[in-house]
Amino acid sequence: MDARESIDARAQGGGITRLGYALLGLIRREPRSGYALRKVFETTPLGRYSSSPGSIYPALKSLAKAGLVALSAPGGGKQVYVLTPAGQEALSAWLARPVDEEEVGRHIDLALLRFAFLQDEADAAGVGAFLDSFEAAAKAHAASLEAFLASPAGLAMTLHSRVAVEHGLRSIRCSAEWAADARAKLTNSTGEGGKGQ
Amino acid sequence: MDARESIDARAQGGGITRLGYALLGLIRREPRSGYALRKVFETTPLGRYSSSPGSIYPALKSLAKAGLVALSAPGGGKQVYVLTPAGQEALSAWLARPVDEEEVGRHIDLALLRFAFLQDEADAAGVGAFLDSFEAAAKAHAASLEAFLASPAGLAMTLHSRVAVEHGLRSIRCSAEWAADARAKLTNSTGEGGKGQ
DNA sequence: CCAACCATGTAAGCTGTTACATGATTGA
DNA sequence: TCAATCATGTAACAGCTTACATGGTTGG
Numbered sequence: 001m002d003a004r005e006s007i008d009a010r011a012q013g014g015g016i017t018r019l020g021y022a023l024l025g026l027i028r029r030e031p032r033s034g035y036a037l038r039k040v041f042e043t044t045p046l047g048r049y050s051s052s053p054g055s056i057y058p059a060l061k062s063l064a065k066a067g068l069v070a071l072s073a074p075g076g077g078k079q080v081y082v083l084t085p086a087g088q089e090a091l092s093a094w095l096a097r098p099v100d101e102e103e104v105g106r107h108i109d110l111a112l113l114r115f116a117f118l119q120d121e122a123d124a125a126g127v128g129a130f131l132d133s134f135e136a137a138a139k140a141h142a143a144s145l146e147a148f149l150a151s152p153a154g155l156a157m158t159l160h161s162r163v164a165v166e167h168g169l170r171s172i173r174c175s176a177e178w179a180a181d182a183r184a185k186l187t188n189s190t191g192e193g194g195k196g197q
Numbered sequence: 198m199d200a201r202e203s204i205d206a207r208a209q210g211g212g213i214t215r216l217g218y219a220l221l222g223l224i225r226r227e228p229r230s231g232y233a234l235r236k237v238f239e240t241t242p243l244g245r246y247s248s249s250p251g252s253i254y255p256a257l258k259s260l261a262k263a264g265l266v267a268l269s270a271p272g273g274g275k276q277v278y279v280l281t282p283a284g285q286e287a288l289s290a291w292l293a294r295p296v297d298e299e300e301v302g303r304h305i306d307l308a309l310l311r312f313a314f315l316q317d318e319a320d321a322a323g324v325g326a327f328l329d330s331f332e333a334a335a336k337a338h339a340a341s342l343e344a345f346l347a348s349p350a351g352l353a354m355t356l357h358s359r360v361a362v363e364h365g366l367r368s369i370r371c372s373a374e375w376a377a378d379a380r381a382k383l384t385n386s387t388g389e390g391g392k393g394q
Numbered sequence: 395c396c397a398a399c400c401a402t403g404t405a406a407g408c409t410g411t412t413a414c415a416t417g418a419t420t421g422a
Numbered sequence: 423t424c425a426a427t428c429a430t431g432t433a434a435c436a437g438c439t440t441a442c443a444t445g446g447t448t449g450g
Contacts, residue, residue: 017437029355035401043350045342045362048303055438057403079402106245112361119357145242153240158226160316163383164309165242167375174371178364186360214409232429252410254431276430 015066016090018110019059022049024068024083024091025117031072031082034060048109063087095121098133101140108175115182124187131183138176145169212263213287215307216256219246221265221280221288222314228269228279231257245306260284292318295330298337305372312379321384328380335373342366 016024026037026046034057041047041056050056060081063069068087072080083091095118099111111134118130145168148154154162213221223234223243231254238244238253247253257278260266265284269277280288292315296308308331315327342365345351351359 019437033401034403038401044354044358045345045365050438052439052441053401053403054405054440058437061403112364116355116358116361119355148242157241158313158316159383161241161313163379164313167309167372167379168242170371170375171368174367175364178367182360182364186356216410230429231431235429247410249411249413250429250431251412251433255410258431 016063016068016094017059018107018113019050019055020063020068021091021094021110021117022046022113023056023059023063024087024094025113025120027069027081028083028088028091028117029120031080033078033080046113049113091117092121095130099130099137100133101137101144104134104137104172104175105141105144128183128187131179131186135176135179135183138172138179142169142172142176145172213260213265213291214256215304215310216247216252217260217265218288218291218307218314219243219310220253220256220260221284221291222310222317224266224278225280225285225288225314226317228277230275230277243310246310288314289318292327296327296334297330298334298341301331301334301369301372302338302341325380325384328376328383332373332376332380335369335376339366339369339373342369 023037026032026040032040034053037060038051038053038056041050050059060069064071064081066086067084068090069081070084072082095114097114099114103111115130115134118127122130145165149162149165149169154165157165219238220234223229223237229237231250234257235250235253238247247256257266261268261278263283264281265287266278267281269279292311294311296311300308312327312331315324319327342362346359346362346366351362354362
């Protein structure tokens with residue numbers, strides 16, 4: 001029980017922040033400058049992961065120092081970052097992890113981020129496996145919440161607290177359904193053609 | 198445009214953390230020691246708001262320094278905290294705020310926390326108003342996500358990104374339904390008897 | 395020429411995390 | 423008596439936020 005378990009702030013990974021992973025995924029999809037990355041955060045629901053220069057530029061520097069990204073044209077004007085092989089590897093390792101109950105329960109947005117980036121990583125089988133683990137984790141968490149509601153501690157809660165927990169229960173069931181539907185949509189049918197974008 | 202708008206980390210309030218509000222709400226329901234508060238976080242889904250002594254004890258001290266809580270038996274052994282009038286007021290002000298789109302979109306757990314504590318604060322009318330604003334905010338956010346998906350930026354996204362945003366859309370719709378159902382359940386019917394607990 | 399946007403950064407401060415430290419009480 | 427649990431804290435550090443500081447480019 002020393003270290004090892006329970007990371008949380010470090011996005012369940014080895015020293016890379018959630019913002020760091022978001023940057024890695026975006027840069028892999030398309031090499032970009034810090035400013036271009038900021039624009040993505042400002043104009044899409046990805047904004048959840050960050051905002052202002054004060055976080056993005058330092059995060060990019062830190063990724064560069066860790067050897068996960070590098071400037072495509074060192075020296076020159078626009079500072080466009082690309083992934084290094086080490087960065088590819090770190091991103092792949094992060095995306096390869098199955099979703100667990102902790103992740104759907106407390107960091108579901110992170111699981112969704114991984115899903116989004118998985119498009120550039122895995123084939124239909126890999127996506128299917130990811131969504132299966134997502135659905136299983138969501139169902140497991142739903143079962144945990146149900147068990148809590150039925151436990152002495154759960155029954156001792158105030159009415160409003162119970163109703164709030166019921167929100168969590170509905171929400172996670174909804175997520176499980178999404179995973180099942182997404183699986184059906186993405187791993188069936190034709191080859192869907194290319195990379196999207 | 199100096200300060201004032203946009204707080205986020207400070208839970209949309211005046212200098213009180215989300216953890217601070219969680220502590221205020223729990224202490225109002227029942228005066229407790231730091232240890233007892235930790236137990237609550239460890240054994241209920243409220244664990245989302247904190248964890249270890251390293252955050253709770255400093256937060257309690259900070260609330261005490263701000264005059265929002267006080268020790269019930271100053272000097273003696275067990276350090277049981279109670280709300281001061283100022284603490285009551287701060288909590289009430291926080292609970293009185295209607296839910297807005299930003300809150301359901303990015304801090305929905307905070308809105309649920311407020312709902313839970315609202316049981317000790319408002320009558321059926323107040324609860325109804327809160328849930329109405331919750332539902333309206335959720336529907337507004339759903340509309341925003343739909344608009345984004347239909348916009349050029351939304352259409353330019355990769356397939357997986359779109360599917361991830363669809364998760365958000367389903368999720369927020371589910372929350373809107375919860376609010377409507379909770380409203381029906383809590384503001385109708387008989388007097389439901391007492392305070393729960 | 396001036397405003398708006400492109401583009402990159404730094405500094406201070408706050409919150410929370412991990413890990414460590416301490417001592418009292420209770421029960422087998 | 424020894425372990426577990428009660429009970430309270432501190433120290434170091436990471437990460438993000440806000441706010442400030444610069445400059446270059448473009449277009450009206």
